[in-house]
Amino acid sequence: MQPNKELIGASTRLLILAALAREASYGYAVIKSINDEADGLFVWQEGTVYPILHKLEKEKLVRAQWQQADTGRRRKYYYITAEGRDALADGAEQWNGFHEMITSMAGGPNG
Amino acid sequence: MPRIVLSSTTIRVGLLMDNQHLEPALEEEARALCAQITVAHDLDPEIQEELYGHVEDKILGYLSGEVPVTGDDAIILVREHFGDARVIKSLLQDVHVTEVAVSQWRRYMAATIAMLACSLAGAAALDAVVLVIAFFDMSLVLAVWMTCAIGIMTMLVPWAIFVYWRRILRAGRRPWYYRWSFKILGAIVLSLALSKMFLPFIMASGPTYFLPHAFPGSNHLRIMSIIGAQTLLFLQCLSWIWWCDAPPRTGRNTLNAAWAWCLIYLFLSALPRISLVLSDTMESVPPFERVFYHGTLFGMSANWTMPVFGRSFPPMGRFGTVEIIIIGMVAAFVYALSTGAVKQIRDGLTR
Numbered sequence: 269m270q271p272n273k274e275l276i277g278a279s280t281r282l283l284i285l286a287a288l289a290r291e292a293s294y295g296y297a298v299i300k301s302i303n304d305e306a307d308g309l310f311v312w313q314e315g316t317v318y319p320i321l322h323k324l325e326k327e328k329l330v331r332a333q334w335q336q337a338d339t340g341r342r343r344k345y346y347y348i349t350a351e352g353r354d355a356l357a358d359g360a361e362q363w364n365g366f367h368e369m370i371t372s373m374a375g376g377p378n379g
Numbered sequence: 380m381p382r383i384v385l386s387s388t389t390i391r392v393g394l395l396m397d398n399q400h401l402e403p404a405l406e407e408e409a410r411a412l413c414a415q416i417t418v419a420h421d422l423d424p425e426i427q428e429e430l431y432g433h434v435e436d437k438i439l440g441y442l443s444g445e446v447p448v449t450g451d452d453a454i455i456l457v458r459e460h461f462g463d464a465r466v467i468k469s470l471l472q473d474v475h476v477t478e479v480a481v482s483q484w485r486r487y488m489a490a491t492i493a494m495l496a497c498s499l500a501g502a503a504a505l506d507a508v509v510l511v512i513a514f515f516d517m518s519l520v521l522a523v524w525m526t527c528a529i530g531i532m533t534m535l536v537p538w539a540i541f542v543y544w545r546r547i548l549r550a551g552r553r554p555w556y557y558r559w560s561f562k563i564l565g566a567i568v569l570s571l572a573l574s575k576m577f578l579p580f581i582m583a584s585g586p587t588y589f590l591p592h593a594f595p596g597s598n599h600l601r602i603m604s605i606i607g608a609q610t611l612l613f614l615q616c617l618s619w620i621w622w623c624d625a626p627p628r629t630g631r632n633t634l635n636a637a638w639a640w641c642l643i644y645l646f647l648s649a650l651p652r653i654s655l656v657l658s659d660t661m662e663s664v665p666p667f668e669r670v671f672y673h674g675t676l677f678g679m680s681a682n683w684t685m686p687v688f689g690r691s692f693p694p695m696g697r698f699g700t701v702e703i704i705i706i707g708m709v710a711a712f713v714y715a716l717s718t719g720a721v722k723q724i725r726d727g728l729t730r
Contacts (some may be wrong), residue, residue, distance in 0.1 A: 323559075342428075
């Protein structure tokens, strides 16, 4: 089942922050790791991720730095900042809240 | 360093290793793609460089097999290699012009059968309603609403049939009207037309019975019913044109479809029908047409009138014919405007 676009859109920022919280990475590698993790649940339109990365950078939730990748090619690496980690924790908490509420209402006696 | 060469005939792929880069021609293509994305927004070269990095990784991933090719990817590749579908379609249509014309005729035949069958079913249902109302002395208001409902169904059901047939065609199946010969299709049209001719148009006359020729109610209701009938005719014509709209969409094809609808409609309307009048008084039946049967008085006459929601007019008369043609032409124009056919027709003329 392909989740709806709104759901994918709402989770994109958090997923990027979560991926960068694991390890600093560049756009292509971030997208690949998330697509691999999703395991077919959804597939991102790759080009649309860069505007979000740039927005996160402007909001100082991530910082970017050009450096040599493992492949030897020069890539723009993104690092999550302290503010980014706070935003991730905040967002994850909210997301969990919604998740619990929906699960409880859908699975409750009247669900 | 392994080399990746993309040419029109061969791709040599080496293992993905450090410091691997694209061949200059491929790199140029990739940079052009990134420029297309960024130029419009006047973004700085650093962003272009970042996007280029992504495209480069993706290309190398595909070539090395690291990135698996999905079904969607394969379709994109096939489409790209196959050529512009619209151009190929147009070329095929030029070659198979006769088959396209035959297909169009089959569509007309199928639509005629659908329209005739619905008209026949509608007429039979109307007869049943009038009989029930006359024999059980039911309310006149009910009769009016039932007649309106049957009239609307008779107009709209062909549209539902066209939608269903289009789904079948889109699924790649060949419906019966493509498999059967023109002789069989013609025989069906003829038998349906004859059935309609011999199905009596039953009217009930009397103080409480429903007489379709005399539409009850105020002038306002009468006018509304006439407008409603014309709107339904317009919608039916629109659905007919939509059904007949098979590629290539040209002005001539759209107009031909509208003309076909007009001719079929006028043909159906012109079919003579037997009128059967159930009457207590026989006031509306000439004496020589009065028949007694098991104590009930029946009146029978053949006429050339077309009942539309209680309004009668000679279908082949000047007013009726012009009205149908106007509806057909307006529907063709509206359809052409709404589907962009006007532009396509213009493009076709200038091609």
